[in-house]
Amino acid sequence: MSSSKTLRVFDTAEQVADAAAGQFIELANSATTNRGRFAVALAGGNSPRRMYDLLAEDQLRNRVDWAAVHLFFGDERCVPRDHPDSNYRMVREALISRVDVPDANVYPINGDAEPATNAALYETNLREFFPEALAPVFDMVLLGLGEDGHTASLFPETSALRVTDKWVVANWVEKLAAYRITLTPAAINGAAQVTFLVTGANKASAVRAVLEGPLQPENLPAQLIKPETGILTWLLDSQAASKLSKH
Numbered sequence: 001m002s003s004s005k006t007l008r009v010f011d012t013a014e015q016v017a018d019a020a021a022g023q024f025i026e027l028a029n030s031a032t033t034n035r036g037r038f039a040v041a042l043a044g045g046n047s048p049r050r051m052y053d054l055l056a057e058d059q060l061r062n063r064v065d066w067a068a069v070h071l072f073f074g075d076e077r078c079v080p081r082d083h084p085d086s087n088y089r090m091v092r093e094a095l096i097s098r099v100d101v102p103d104a105n106v107y108p109i110n111g112d113a114e115p116a117t118n119a120a121l122y123e124t125n126l127r128e129f130f131p132e133a134l135a136p137v138f139d140m141v142l143l144g145l146g147e148d149g150h151t152a153s154l155f156p157e158t159s160a161l162r163v164t165d166k167w168v169v170a171n172w173v174e175k176l177a178a179y180r181i182t183l184t185p186a187a188i189n190g191a192a193q194v195t196f197l198v199t200g201a202n203k204a205s206a207v208r209a210v211l212e213g214p215l216q217p218e219n220l221p222a223q224l225i226k227p228e229t230g231i232l233t234w235l236l237d238s239q240a241a242s243k244l245s246k247h
């Protein structure tokens, strides 16, 4: 892991969600003030849901200029948008349907057709949003961590880990017997801020392996996340951090 990272450990998952929501608000307001827009790639799965809930609740919702927010996704399952496994569906229920973000500012990854076509389409969308860029410069990328050390849909020993000339790929995941569509490491590492949100005792071994174990990104793809010029932050609860040697 690169040394330039910040670890913040909180007692509870609720405190992690609150800290992540606070960072989202701070980055959104800074980007909106300085550049007139805030581009964020959101994580799927269960861990970030409470953060999204908090952002949509009264006391926080009004602290963001949602008209300037552009919501992207770090990855998506290859299912329809209304499928229970859809990351878009989860974010729509927890956040999008509860705040005034314009429909045109929400960029779902299409999951219900040919994966490679959908990946190429999403890359086109990103290249239109970030023209002339060598990599997308998201103001924030939010990531989770799987028990196997995957992040986004960068799973161990999958082809996406080695892609350097694309920003979005369709990634066959043998263990799932399914395609996923995911940002590539290069697309994530162009971000100004990358934040891992990881909670629960079941993630403690993966957290220790990724942060303190030997460098083995083929087996621990989260080790590929090293922002080129941006900031890397890990937001952990005490359970997820419990196997770290120092925290």
Ligand code: 6PG
Pocket (backbone or CB within 6 Å): 043, 044, 045, 046, 047, 048, 074, 075, 076, 077, 087, 143, 144, 145, 146, 150, 151, 152, 153
């Ligand atoms: C997804 C996510 C994935 C997730 C991890 C952790 O599409 O599922 O992008 O990388 O962040 O699998 O998932 P949980 O938060 O549900 O433990």
